[in-house]
Amino acid sequence: MSVDKEFQKKLRKAERLAYVAGVLFLIAGIGAGFLLVDPTYIRFQKKHVAIELEEDRIENGIHVRTGLIDAKGLMTVVTNCTNCHSAKLVTQNRMNAERWNATIKWMQETQNLWELGRNQKVIVEYLVTNYPQKEKGRREHLMNINWYELEN
């Protein structure tokens, strides 16, 4: 008899456990359902997901958020060179490797730029390859003229 009683006790315990597990599973299921329908449901995730998708979108070979050309080394440049200043300051400039390295040194000495380690070579190579210098001479032709009839 006592063995039977013991068995009954264990059975009830197992039932309770199964019940709790079931409830927990249901809650998790509902939560997962919400996330499936709308992944931005959890506030914590809202920005994370939105920013991640937005940040690294490439359109027509251009990294949309920064305007940088999509090429080897892009994300190293994005991560290291667009925290303090806009990428526009990078893309406006045309320098050779020597001058970019000098600029990086100046930023490290005076502007709180961190050590770049092996990334420095990746960054400089990306810049001189994708934003090469152009020979402009002593004075360029007037370019991109938008012609219009002048009303006198």
Place this chain on the structure above:
Amino acid sequence: MDRRKFITKTALSSLATLIGAEIVFGTNILHDYQPVALQDPDPFKLFKKDSEMVVLNDKPWNIEARAHLLDDKITPNKHMFIRNNGLIPEAIDVKNWTLVIDGESVVHQKTYTLSELKSKFKHHTYQLTLECGGNGRSEFNPPAKGNQWTIGAVSCATWTGVRLRDVLEDAGIKDSAVYIGYHSADTHLSRDPKKEPISRGAPMIKALQDETLLAFKMNGKNIPLAHGHPLRLVAGGWPASVSGKWIERISIRNKVHDGAKMTGTAYRVPCNPVAPGTIVSDKEMCIIESMPVKSLITFPKSGAIIHKKEVLKIRGHAWAGELEVSSMETSIDFGASWQKCLLEKPVNRLAWQHFSANIPFPKKGYYEVWARATDANNKTQPMVLPGWNPKGYLNNACHRIAIKVT
């Protein structure tokens, strides 16, 4: 930290200033809500700029005009270039704003509130030319480092304020005084509170000029935030970086001021001319003082097509740093011949001067109208790029516009 949340948090306080209106129920704004003005920062709306202005950089903000936008005799805010080295101050407390005068060569260190400055000293208004030292940088070859300004980093607005001289003399200037240096409320790009984005100045002789102002008004109104509200140093004719914005402190120094962007290669050119591309050591670089003679054709906009029978009416402005412009000429044959323009006197010293001319064309075809100003020392604008320098300053080469005669 989440970038957007951080921007929202820090910018909400100054948002009212930026959008020019108080945010009603601002304290009730939800934690997560980003006001429209910050969701998609449209610089043209944010700074009330003409949509034809050109954004060179959005962190820090650097925006320039185009020649035809500068046609007004007095530059309105909407056509005034913005040059920032750091981040615009996020909270301006006008009521508690103070100006400290200190330094090795001050007799009594003094602190003034804005209302004390305004009530204690006589007000003066001048129209003053402010040109960025790097205006025209984009043309240098090999390219120079920095924002690639074309021709639009110049303005000439009216500035109202008190003379810096009156304030410095009130605090007392020791005989040892050599230079003044300003300190401002803007934030370094790295957000390091120990770093100043820019802290420049001028020798005493410039600081003590009649026209050197501590200004609180631009074109008769409070200075717009991007241009230095509530207090700006204005030193016309010198690189505009001397005209510090959001001024909180001015030090009377017993040596050349050594603040941020005073040393190294910033706002300096080689003391002796160098060949293009030369690497110049810091000690061979000298501080820029007065800006060189220069001019802009502001009407018509480049690209005008006119009929052979018509005479082209052109106009524009000319300026020459500390000096007056003595003559103004145009050429339609690439400098083979020059014709004099009508040139007005400046409304006051250090204000730009207006010129105009009627130009006939001998036959149909493509022309360029080149403009050339000459200063009181008989120095003329070069047609080609002036001396190359590592940072691409002082490009005063002739401005030109394209014209087609049909």
